């Protein structure tokens with residue numbers, strides 16, 4: 084495994100060993116050093132479950148969507164049997180990516196030389212190749228990666244030995260069960276590139292300390308900082324609660340299982356390293372995050388809704404609030420890189436579990452996964 088630079092490993096181990104009351108931010112190099120990113124790629128992104136989107140984005144047999152998973156072309160394809168498979172999206176002929184974007188196909192046909200696969204990845208067509216002693220298309224298929232669906236999210240791992248995800252999420256499932264995110268339907272998806280470090284984006288999405296300060300005209304009115312609370316992290320997740328302003332006029336839409344308190348609470352969820360969710364009864368947001376470099380991130384952003392009767396204008400309103408909020412975050416995050424490179428920055432104290440607890444949770448998760456042996460959840 085790629086090693087962290089010694090001074091970062093030391094700072095991370097120290098930070099991860101602290102409790103929420105004593106937690107501090109990390110040095111700038113944690114975010115800007117290419118060796119740290121190399122260690123994270125090898126120790127986290129190449130080994131862990133990574134989210135690529137929502138199952139209902141590909142609802143019917145033959146529906147597919149593609150994703151470059153830390154540089155590896157992957158196609159999620161729903162087969163005739165209804166199962167979603169994560170296939171290597173690289174033609175077994177001369178390496179052309181077979182599918183691109185999102186669409187529907189009963190046969191997966193490579194655009195280069197028309198080699199053709201069925202929806203399970205089995206090779207079924209090789210024009211003009213003819214009979215050969217060294218090649219039989221029946222023995223050839225697109226490799227399949229491990230995949231799992233959790234709460235409607237599709238997870239893929241490039242690590243064939245990765246431990247199953249579902250058992251590790253049991254503690255969180257008990258907290259979010261009544262929201263039934265698996266029944267929600269995605270109505271908005273965007274793909275963007277943000278000039279920030281991937282950890283800065285995860286931290287920003289997950290911490291409630293900045294909600295009232297930065298998002299004064301947007302999120303503060305809905306989820307003010309003072310209504311944030313923290314829940315204990317698990318091995319594969321962490322998060323917090325963001326309460327809705329009680330006197331706000333808000334239609335209480337959601338699953339009948341939900342309690343009044345749950346209807347009034349947004350659950351912030353991270354499934355590190357790459358998925359963050361702002362989950363609520365009526366509609367929820369998610370980001371799938373993947374580092375392109377130390378200060379560039381590819382992000383898939385989405386909104387998913389409970390119930391099929393959302394008129395377009397209500398969806399548009401939610402999309403606009405989401406976009407405005409994200410735009411405010413983007414300005415901060417793209418400026419943050421300059422500060423993190425300053426020779427004069429010294430990490431400050433974090434604001435406590437309710438407000439910035441998720442930052443320590445992320446650092447403890449990274450420390451555990453990179454073998455620093457501290458910060459057990």
Ligand SMILES: [Fe+2]
Pocket residue numbers: 287288293294297298408412
């Ligand atoms: Fe924000």
